[in-house]
């Protein structure tokens with residue numbers, strides 16, 4: 506079993522923005538267990554915060570419980586699939602938790618959340634999402650949007666009726682076509698990406714991407730600064746442009762160097778055994 510050959514660093518930051526009274530985003534950075542989650546809640550009376558919080562909690566519980574030593578005995582490709590399965594199941598557990606909370610308390614009816622998650626495998630990562638929270642990959646200086654928004658405006662973009670810029674400022678831009686906590690089973694998109702040294706992943710809520718263009722996001726990510734500083738710069742920029750929504754960013758960097766305090770995340774292998 507090959508341990509992850511690259512050093513992993515991560516940072517996460519969430520900000521209420523400039524116009525909202527509550528921060529209904531939630532996130533979790535768990536380097537020890539090698540998973541990362543961002544959720545963006547919706548629903549009146551602060552219930553969005555409940556939905557995103559419950560989803561992060563349930564998904565995190567699930568991912569902490571999924572046993573990495575089990576995958577030690579499998580091939581790398583089996584392990585990659587099991588990492589994806591765990592992430593999908595974790596998000597489904599989040600959905601079930603939100604649905605149950607609504608069933609127990611009708612005051613919570615209508616709450617929901619988006620979610621984007623990343624789970625580390627031995628040589629690859631799994632990325633999963635529901636709704637319009639996004640994952641980006643910065644590789645060799647180029648920024649790629651990894652996820653495809655589950656939104657009405659994105660359907661219009663794909664059909665050629667709206668440009669990306671028009672979609673970003675469209676009055677219906679926050680209408681999601683999939684969410685955690687709806688009446689139906691949740692449909693999770695999952696993909697696996699082989700990781701290369703130098704890769705930088707960004708997970709974020711739409712409070713970032715409705716304010717900043719992809720090129721503006723890229724301009725912050727390419728800077729040779731600490732991940733915490735780059736996260737803060739993204740949030741400050743979104744706030745400088747109005748900060749109309751809660752802003753959450755998680756950054757995850759893979760590096761081949763093994764100096765200056767980087768954490769080597771035990772993924773798919775258990776160095777203590």
Ligand code: CA
Pocket residue numbers: 545710711712750751
């Ligand atoms: Ca939002």
